[in-house]
Amino acid sequence: MRFFKKTWLIIALLLAFFACRKSTIATWDVDVVFPILKSELNIKNFFGDTIFKTDNNGLLHLAATRTITAIKLDSLISLPDTTIVTNFTIPAISYTLNAGQFIENVFLQPSELTFSVGNGAQLKTVAIRTGKLKVTYSNGLTEPLRLIYTVPNAVKSGQLFTIDDVIPPGNNSLVKEYSMNGFVFNLKTGNLYNTVIQTYSIQNAGAQPVIIPFGAGVTAEISYADIVPEYAEGFFGQNDIEIKADTTKLDIIKSFTATNFMLADANLEFRILNEFGCEFSGNLSDIKSINGNSIIALSTNQLSNLNINRATRSGSQIYPSVRTTSLLANNSNIVPFLSNLPDKLTYKGNITVNPLGNLSGYNDFAYYNTGIKVLADIDIPLKYNANSFKLVSTTKIDFGNVTQLDNVNYGQFIISALNGYPFSAKLQAFILDKNGIILDSLFVNGLNTIAGGSVNNLNEVIASSSTKINVPLTQEKIQHLKSAEQVRIETVFIMPPNPPEIKILENYLIDLNLVAELNYTAKRK
Template sequence: MRFHKLSLLKLVLTAFILTVLIMISCQKPGKNLSWESDILVPLIHSSLGVDDIFTDSLLVENPDQSFKLVLDQKINTMDNNALIEVHDTIAEDVFNVNIPVPFKLNPGQKILEKNTDFMMKLGDVRLSKAKAKKAILKFLVISNFKQPMRVKYKVLSSEKNSIPFEITDDIPAAAAGSEVKLIREIDLSGYNIDFTGLNHNSINTIRSSTTIWISPNADTAYYSKADSITVTSIFDKLQLESALGYFGQKNQMIADSSILNTFQNFKSGSFSLENLSAELQINNYVGADFQVRINKITSANSSTGKQLDLNDAIVGRRLNILRASRTSDDISSITPQKYTYSLNNSNVKDLLMNMPDKLSYQIEYNINPLGNVSGGNDFIFADKSLEGNIHIEIPLKVKMDSLVIQSYSKINFDSESHIKSGYLNIYVANLFPFDVEIQFYVLDDHKNIVDSLLKENSISRHGTIDNNGIVIKATNDILRVKLDAELIQKLKTSKEVLIWARINNPQQKHYLLYQNYNIDIKLIVEANYEY
């Protein structure tokens, strides 16, 4: 909807009132002065164009100024987080005094320094390197020492800005016969992780270091074998930004849906397309082979409840997708494997004419169907994985059947004006190849309809169409609405008018839509004012 705020009413009335005041100032005492004047004031100038029928962002103008609709609907073909799941203990260090007789420990004395290589249980996944996109490490210390302790924990396998992660914390003294627990949740997001261990010849291995001291603030005390302290670290959540290794063999089912806004302007009715071209695109940015099977793609219209499934040879067929390649560790060096499958022989046109607001799908994929053919050199980046897309190009050669659209236009009908009588003149110029049934509704502040301007819907006939099916001249109509006291009061209190249009195609032909096609609408107040 394109509209202009053309309320000149206040300006005109101000000039008029100033004139009246000057005349009054010249009037002889005892005389009453009354003025009447006929004024034409634009109230609304609006238009309904092709972008009010189809979503503007999807329209592409051709060189001949006709329109086509270009749709790209993303399909989630895989869940990166489910590809490599990490939830495991990475280290557990226990210090026991374990001496039959009590012995003395001094404040600040180191009692444990230990490096640990811990191999995580990741099934047939074999990781060598990764970068954490989102990582939460739970750090748990349990102590029954009767003096405060100090613990330093370092993840030697991690690195951020060339510095490994470490944490140092003080543990309070435990009361007699009890223990104290310290739990920390540590954010390791953005850290690089080396899973190859001390000699860089392992997999799935985290190397860590634990150091324990008697706190410098402790008292000198004697300790027995009943005293102990346990330090445990667990990956509670690990989502990878990138990873290198072998990702195992896994079968996963994706059942998802996406919202379609293509037909959001359609309130009811239907339309028909003459032709279109459509294809399924699969781009593999992962350094691993896949087998993909599309089990179902469904077009769903929530208003009508109607659902249609895609009918094409690609449904249920296994698609072999080869791995991507790369020349460095940088994501920009990836060369994806790209596949295109035509949907031109499918019923995709029927799926679109269902005017869906949701597209749902079920997709199954297998990773590494032939096993570890890369020798542990699979790679993945979270921002570039296995991507699916349905690409559709539709020349907007269409036929409309009672297709309803609507739009809103601001008005500013002067609430202080003294209208004695008049008309609201509505000028409609139809440059579409379709008939348009039109109505105007006055709205309150909550967008509720309080009145209609026309007693019955008016039909604006299609423009003049030449032998090539192109509209060369608009059909013009003038509608006059009498301004009675009730309607005047409603217009004074309203800030918005709803323009309602039902588009019909009496010729039952498909017409190509052009950039200049629109319905131009002007509302002009022709009123008699009295002061």
């Protein structure tokens, strides 16, 4: 289809050239003939060369890789929003705090904060990519108090996470948020995991001594929120992650249909890349090939009970493990599945984290933006049975402002083709208005077919065939072109009788020449 799109662009440029001529007075009609395009094409020009490869026999294969699904770090492990309320009060006795004096440490002992991670996960290290700590302070005294809150387990660039604020007297007298970005938390405290230590210091920040009555002091509501890990290490627990039913687009061959199409062979290789430092087991199911209303379910037992090894690392370099499962004609219905020419796949599945438990000894690891990726490597040898293919594409055009079109009286475009493919090609281009309504067609039905190459009894091309097609350009077509906004190009490839299967070889080519013959009214002062 790229060839025809390119042709429309060249025609537009030529008409624009005539439009740039100065307006004149004297007129006469001239016949002009000029070449538009000469090109040697193969099938890659119609579909894009990046999806083709060639085997040792010269047979073209359609080859493509598509990502089916991906599971990221946030699906594996997360630190939930956690809020604690801490009262910094004097128990049992009243206490006088002079100006600038700190409350004695005996009254403010370090405390533990444990994150409820879930699924039995026991984390020892988490680096924070983004996150915040929100604190709402209340001061029940008459003087401002300075609070120094430190998390010795949280370090960034060698500095501990520390809050140092002066809290005015009053209820909810100060509300602040603090960035946790870039801090690394050591969550192993003694024999505890998922836990940090918090220390506190309180100082009289006022100019006068203050008496702290029994039960009075500072209250701080501390909330860890929206924490996104950059890195996590520990034991990630044992849990099931559901891969919910979903659909992925393939977009291998667009706007392509076929009748009575069946491949001779095909294979699809599922590659599961695990970038996490933990083991998994899992399965994929309910995989369907969808092409419009045509749906074919995949039948195979190859995608059940998949065991996936952990990734390894050297420093910060991750080496994913790869689990490959090949679906072939002898272990699945992959040939009819891909013969459906799917434009999308549906699927679902599930995975189990650490099915055998804590094999790593608390050394599971995961990094942000890594995960488990399920890739589909599709390989389709272009050897098949079919009656015909149809390719359709729509291109925008704008000849409305090309006033010199009015000076074209009549003419034609001549397509000369030397076809080395085993199929013939019937061409048509429909001129459409802005609503997609057909205004006209360019090719003359019955005179718009490029003959296929001559084939032997194996449907292999033994000689190219020559065809010439005339595309008339009448005044009516010119007016339709001026009012059109789109052109829909339809190409029907008609196969020779089969079996045997038709093969598309890399050395098959089609030579195309496009020439314009126009009668044009020229003007001169």
